[in-house]
Amino acid sequence: MLRKLGRTQTIRQDQEGLEVPPGQFVTEKFPVLTFGPTPKIDLETWRFKIFGLVEEEVELDWDQFTDLAELKVEAPFHCVTQWSRLENTWEGVAFNEVMKLVSPKPEATHVMVHCFGGYTTNLPLDVVTDDDVLFAYRHDGEPLPPAHGGPLRLVVPKRYGWKSAKWVSGVELMDKDAPGFWEVRGYHMRGDPWNEERFWDELT
Numbered sequence: 001m002l003r004k005l006g007r008t009q010t011i012r013q014d015q016e017g018l019e020v021p022p023g024q025f026v027t028e029k030f031p032v033l034t035f036g037p038t039p040k041i042d043l044e045t046w047r048f049k050i051f052g053l054v055e056e057e058v059e060l061d062w063d064q065f066t067d068l069a070e071l072k073v074e075a076p077f078h079c080v081t082q083w084s085r086l087e088n089t090w091e092g093v094a095f096n097e098v099m100k101l102v103s104p105k106p107e108a109t110h111v112m113v114h115c116f117g118g119y120t121t122n123l124p125l126d127v128v129t130d131d132d133v134l135f136a137y138r139h140d141g142e143p144l145p146p147a148h149g150g151p152l153r154l155v156v157p158k159r160y161g162w163k164s165a166k167w168v169s170g171v172e173l174m175d176k177d178a179p180g181f182w183e184v185r186g187y188h189m190r191g192d193p194w195n196e197e198r199f200w201d202e203l204t
């Protein structure tokens with residue numbers, strides 16, 4: 001069993017003196033943004049899978065997942081609908097910690113994140129293996145509420161909020177990029193808020 005580390009990462013992302021990325025407004029609230037209903041998830045049957053281009057697939061239950069070393073990340077959250085919530089404390093398990101459980105095949109370059117309820121989103125491996133990316137089960141000191149993705153969500157601070165998939169059920173490793181739920185509907189394949197990568201039709 002891995003020991004919990006209790007590390008804290010503080011992410012500061014100001015650029016050119018700006019506190020928020022271009023086109024964003026600061027809010028103290030934490031709006032809920034979900035397409036469709038909040039799925040009902042039972043921790044008894046909850047499972048997390050790592051599959052696709054790995055030597056051996058891994059499946060974890062809730063106890064196994066929450067036994068993994070813990071990470072705390074303080075980071076802003078930017079929704080493409082233009083609100084930014086600057087101070088968030090997330091606690092959970094680093095993406096990198098989860099990746100230690102598998103051997104990715106050499107051709108793996110991207111991931112598709114899968115969720116209870118069917119939502120998906122795509123990300124490059126070199127983005128999700130950044131130190132500030134985690135699977136979070138706590139937000140601002142409280143268990144993550146179901147509406148915000150509880151029991152477990154992905155948090156990718158350096159990307160727009162739609163990449164921070166709620167109710168995560170697994171990660172699929174792939175040998176090329178492929179669009180997820182919103183990316184199919186015109187959202188940007190990368191989604192970097194500092195470059196305003198909102199929509200994919202901008203010939204970027």
Ligand SMILES: Nc1nc2c(c(=O)[nH]1)N[C@H]1C(S)=C(S)[C@@H](COP(=O)(O)O)O[C@H]1N2
Pocket residue numbers: 030031032033034035036078079080115117119147148149160161162163164165166167
């Ligand atoms: N499974 C799932 N994850 C999701 C969404 C969703 O509809 N379903 N919405 C995304 C969007 S657009 C944003 S901005 C954030 C919002 O997170 P919040 O509801 O906790 O504010 O969740 C993202 N993750």
Ligand SMILES: [Mo]
Pocket residue numbers: 033079080081161162
């Ligand atoms: Mo969003």
